[in-house]
Each structure stands twice: as C-alpha cells, then as structure tokens.
Amino acid sequence: MxxxxxxxxxxxxxxxxxxxxxxxxxxxxxxxxxxxxxxxxxxxxxxxxxxxxxxxxxxxxxxxxxxxxxxxxxxxxxxxxxxxxxxxxxxxxxxxxxxxxxxxxxxxxxxxxxxxxxxxNRFRPAIRELKKRLERGAFGKISHANATLRWNRNQSYYDQAPWRGTQAMDGGVLMNQAIHNLDLLLWTAGDVEEVASYQATRLRNIEAEDTSVSIVKFKNGALGVIEAAVTLYPRNLEESLSLFGETGTAVIGGPTANWIKTWKFADLTDEEAEEAIRQVEADPFGMPGxxxxxxxxxxxxxxxxxxMVTGEDGRRALGLVVACQTAAERGEPVSMDEVLKGGGCQ
CATH class of the missing domain: 3.40.50.720 (NAD(P)-binding Rossmann-like Domain)
Structure with missing residues (x-):
C-alpha cells in the first residue's frame, strides 16, 4: 500500500x-x-x-x-x-x-x-490520440501550432481568496490557467527556441496579467501562437490545441480541450477520421487526469x-511561461535557452 x-x-x-x-x-x-x-x-x-x-x-x-x-x-x-x-x-x-x-x-x-x-491534460483521450499521430509521423513537417485559452474568471473569483491574482502566489493567466495548455504545446510541437509576447491586465482588478498573446519559434523551425485570457464574457469559451503539418491538420478543442474538432491526415480516409472522432466523443474525458x-x-x-510527468517536465512548462513574461517585460524576443538556464523574470 x-x-x-x-x-x-x-x-x-x-x-x-x-x-x-x-x-x-x-x-x-x-x-x-x-x-x-x-x-x-x-x-x-x-x-x-x-x-x-x-x-x-x-x-x-x-x-x-x-x-x-x-x-x-x-x-x-x-x-x-x-x-x-x-x-x-x-x-x-x-x-x-x-x-x-x-x-x-x-x-x-x-x-x-x-x-x-x-x-x-496529457491523459485526455483526444490528446493521447494526437500524441500517437505525432509519434507515427502522420503530420509530416509541422508548419505551426496554436495554444488557445479563452476562459472566464470574473472578479468574484479573484476576490474569494487574497492570494488569487497576485504575483507572489498566483502568477497570472499563463501561470495559473494556461500552463496546462502550454505543457501540451511543448509535449506535442516540441521545444521552443524564442518567444515574443505582449501581456496586459485589462478587466480584472489584480496584480498579474489577465490577457496574454505570444508568438513562439520552435527549435524545429515551426512557429506558434499562444493566446490566453480570463476575460471572456460571460463564461469559458474555448481551450484548444491546434497542429498544422504538411500531411496532417488537427484541432483539439471545446470549452476544455477534450474534443476532436478537426482530424485530417493523408494516411486516413474520411471514414477513418470520422471513426476516430466518434471514439473520442464516446468518452471524451476518460479516466480523470x-x-x-x-x-x-x-x-x-x-x-x-x-x-510519467517529471519535475523536469514541470520545469519546461514553467520556463515557457517565464519566457513569455520576460519577453513582455523587456519588449523584445527572449531566448528560451536563456530562461531555462535561469535568466529572465525571477
């Protein structure tokens, strides 16, 4: 035991x-x-x-x-x-x-x-299927990838506890809400080379950012966009992960990234793709993560x-958040290697 x-x-x-x-x-x-x-x-x-x-x-x-x-x-x-x-x-x-x-x-x-x-979120059925497709090379060369979080955390959410929305205990939308999606982005699209970012506190009365938009360049040459916000009215709209390659297009989405929205691959017929979508829809949540x-x-x-998810994995996702924060603070692109070596916002 x-x-x-x-x-x-x-x-x-x-x-x-x-x-x-x-x-x-x-x-x-x-x-x-x-x-x-x-x-x-x-x-x-x-x-x-x-x-x-x-x-x-x-x-x-x-x-x-x-x-x-x-x-x-x-x-x-x-x-x-x-x-x-x-x-x-x-x-x-x-x-x-x-x-x-x-x-x-x-x-x-x-x-x-x-x-x-x-x-x-790595254990969600749709994400597991996406990972299998990647490991089989079904996308070919990846051109770009998007991680999107469009959620609502209203002011009453932040007022429930004094630590929420603070820099010292919460860290903002990327750190507290979107980091799961960033972990998936790294797990599927690969390691990041460089990040440029804008962040703002637009609607919530908090210390940290409530809205963030970043552009990333992956070490494999692919590009990516990270959009994260807790300002959506009136409720959560979307959490999605999208990958685009020379022989495959996939979008995992919904209010939470549990459903296959697009599933197109050169090595699958339309009927095979539809069957994969149906299998996930039959049990989109699977065993709780x-x-x-x-x-x-x-x-x-x-x-x-x-x-399966090590401290180094957690560090990698944290590093991407810190890179976005650092790039926004400096107003210029930031090297991911610099951040992973301990540079950037601390």
Missing amino acids: VRYGIIGCGHIAKKHVEAIRAVDGAQLVAVCDTDPGRMEAFLEEGVEGYTDSADLVSRSDLDVVNICTPSGLHPDLTVQAAEAGKHVLVEKPMALTMAEADRMIQACADNGVKLSVVHP HQCLIQDMTEAVRTGGEP
Missing part, C-alpha cells in the same frame, strides 16, 4: 482525494491545512489532520506528499517533504520562478525521492521507476 498525505485542503484537494480513493494500492492517511475548518470534509476513519506541515511529513508511514496549496508555497513545502524522505506530487505550476523549480528538483534528487507535477497521476505515482513508488 502506498500511503498519501495532502497539504492544502482547498478546492483542488478534492480531486486528489477522489483520485487516491479510486486507485488500488493507494491510501489517504493524512491531510494538513493551517485552517482546521478546511480539513473537516477530509477527516474520516484512518485519515489524520494536521495544522503544521512538518508534523505531517514526519510520519514514518507516509510515502507521498501531495502539495495542493497556493502556487507560491510549493517550493518550500516540496523541499520540506523531500528532506523528510517523502516522494512529492505537486500541483501546477510547480513554482513561480526557475530558481525555485531548480531548488525543488535538486532537493528531491539529493534525497532520492520522486517528483511529479500535476499536468493531467488526477487519477491517472496517482496511479502512475503509486506504480513508480512500487517499482522504483520514474513518474
């Missing part, structure tokens, strides 16, 4: 609890929050509550710590868990700066524990293998 403890009992922690309960061989044994009232919904037989994270990570029977706090708290809690010999599954973004991400990765390496970052991650971490702990 792989035993889990959760630090941070806010909204996202509920998904972690449901996922742990659904995975054979995983067991929730502890939760922690500085507000005892937030823990009440999670306390049941066999689950102990703590208000100090140091007490939770010191448990000898604990294997994995799931970090579900505001983003700015992730680094210190990850290091604390790693130094206590616990594996770590940390919510996105893993950190708000490259230096903090590196500190987390190093702490886990120094203490011989695993680090996985919550990027559950958090459950996939818990299942994966449980197996990694048992076998000694590496998680």
Whole structure:
C-alpha cells in the first residue's frame, strides 16, 4: 500500500482525494491545512489532520506528499517533504520562478525521492490520440501550432481568496490557467527556441496579467501562437490545441480541450477520421487526469521507476511561461535557452 498525505485542503484537494480513493494500492492517511475548518470534509476513519506541515511529513508511514496549496508555497513545502524522505506530487505550476523549480528538483534528487507535477491534460483521450499521430509521423513537417485559452474568471473569483491574482502566489493567466495548455504545446510541437509576447491586465482588478498573446519559434523551425485570457464574457469559451503539418491538420478543442474538432491526415480516409472522432466523443474525458497521476505515482513508488510527468517536465512548462513574461517585460524576443538556464523574470 502506498500511503498519501495532502497539504492544502482547498478546492483542488478534492480531486486528489477522489483520485487516491479510486486507485488500488493507494491510501489517504493524512491531510494538513493551517485552517482546521478546511480539513473537516477530509477527516474520516484512518485519515489524520494536521495544522503544521512538518508534523505531517514526519510520519514514518507516509510515502507521498501531495502539495495542493497556493502556487507560491510549493517550493518550500516540496523541499520540506523531500528532506523528510517523502516522494512529492505537486500541483501546477510547480513554482513561480526557475530558481525555485531548480531548488525543488535538486532537493528531491539529493534525497532520492520522486517528483511529479500535476499536468493531467496529457491523459485526455483526444490528446493521447494526437500524441500517437505525432509519434507515427502522420503530420509530416509541422508548419505551426496554436495554444488557445479563452476562459472566464470574473472578479468574484479573484476576490474569494487574497492570494488569487497576485504575483507572489498566483502568477497570472499563463501561470495559473494556461500552463496546462502550454505543457501540451511543448509535449506535442516540441521545444521552443524564442518567444515574443505582449501581456496586459485589462478587466480584472489584480496584480498579474489577465490577457496574454505570444508568438513562439520552435527549435524545429515551426512557429506558434499562444493566446490566453480570463476575460471572456460571460463564461469559458474555448481551450484548444491546434497542429498544422504538411500531411496532417488537427484541432483539439471545446470549452476544455477534450474534443476532436478537426482530424485530417493523408494516411486516413474520411471514414477513418470520422471513426476516430466518434471514439473520442464516446468518452471524451476518460479516466480523470488526477487519477491517472496517482496511479502512475503509486506504480513508480512500487517499482522504483520514474513518474510519467517529471519535475523536469514541470520545469519546461514553467520556463515557457517565464519566457513569455520576460519577453513582455523587456519588449523584445527572449531566448528560451536563456530562461531555462535561469535568466529572465525571477
């Protein structure tokens, strides 16, 4: 049995609890929050509550710590868990700066524990099908790719908690909402070479940006556009990932990127393409992404293998966000290599 403890009992922690309960061989044994009232919904037989994270990570029977706090708290809690010999599954973004991400990765390496970052969208059926097509070379040479997030987070959302919308704990639309889509962009279109970006705080009364538009150049020569905003009226409109190549065109979209909107390939007939779309539409959500991650971490702990979404993967997605922020701040294109080496906004 792989035993889990959760630090941070806010909204996202509920998904972690449901996922742990659904995975054979995983067991929730502890939760922690500085507000005892937030823990009440999670306390049941066999689950102990703590208000100090140091007490939770010191448990000898604990294997994995799931970090579900505001983003700015992730680094210190990850290091604390790693130094206590616990594996770590940390919510996105893993950190708000490259230096903090590196500190987390190093702490886990120094203490011989695993680090996985919550990027559950990789497990969506439509995204998995897209990845298979890429691995088979069905797109040929990629010309360009788009990652689009057009969502609504109204002012009442930001007013619910004092950390939301701040630079220190939230990080803005790219960091807090669009980073999942950026992870998918990197996972499918490849590593980025250079970024140019504009960002603005147009409609929300927050410190961080609520709107961002960036142009990226990939190392393979392809171009890309990243559009992200939480200003859409009156509700979420679209989350999409689009890839365009010499022998293939694919758009995964909908309010969340769960549905195949366009699926055209030189090696598929129209009937075969339609069948692929129907198969995804029959179960567009599949196994919940958090459950996939818990299942994966449980197996990694048992076998000694590496998680499917590693700390380095989380760092790569964070790096693209930091590159966009840095390019917007400087008003000029930014080298991705510079950012990944620790340059850029910190």
